[in-house]
Amino acid sequence: MGLAVYHHPAHDFSVDRMVRAMKASLDYYTANFSPYQFRQLRIVEFPAYMNFAQAFPGTVPFSEAAGFIIDARDPNRVDGITYVTAHEVGHQWWAHQVIGGDM
Numbered sequence: 204m205g206l207a208v209y210h211h212p213a214h215d216f217s218v219d220r221m222v223r224a225m226k227a228s229l230d231y232y233t234a235n236f237s238p239y240q241f242r243q244l245r246i247v248e249f250p251a252y253m254n255f256a257q258a259f260p261g262t263v264p265f266s267e268a269a270g271f272i273i274d275a276r277d278p279n280r281v282d283g284i285t286y287v288t289a290h291e292v293g294h295q296w297w298a299h300q301v302i303g304g305d306m
Contacts (some may be wrong), residue, residue, distance in 0.1 A: 204229075204245035214248060214271040216283045221270065224288035236296050238287055244292065256287050258294030265291075 206225050225244055233239055241261040250291045251268035263270070270284045 204239065204241075207246075208246045208248075210246075210248040210271055212260070214267055217270050217275060219272060220275065220282070220284045221288050226291055228289045228292035232296050237300065239295065241295070242285070243303060244295070246288070246298040256291050258291045260295070263288070263291045266291055267295065276304075 205298060208221050210218060225246070229239055229244065243261055244263075245261065246263045246265050248265050248267050248271050251266055251272075254268040254277050255265055256265040256269050265287070270287060273284065275282055275284050
């Protein structure tokens, strides 16, 4: 499967952390829910007009301010990059593959 992070060349500070989080998330969700339904998973950086990430099928737009230009080396802080990446990858199942009953 193809994993990719498309980003501004100067914003590579957190790319390795994002790739590790994508791999760990895909392993966990596949083992516990179902096979991943796409051939690729991409994170795409967008400018800091807004500060969020969002999941679309096979693609996660990720604001530069939400992960690409953050210094996440402080071990006393929550690793927000891994947290947000894992959360958005989870949406590849929950809402893009599995929808709860309308009850």
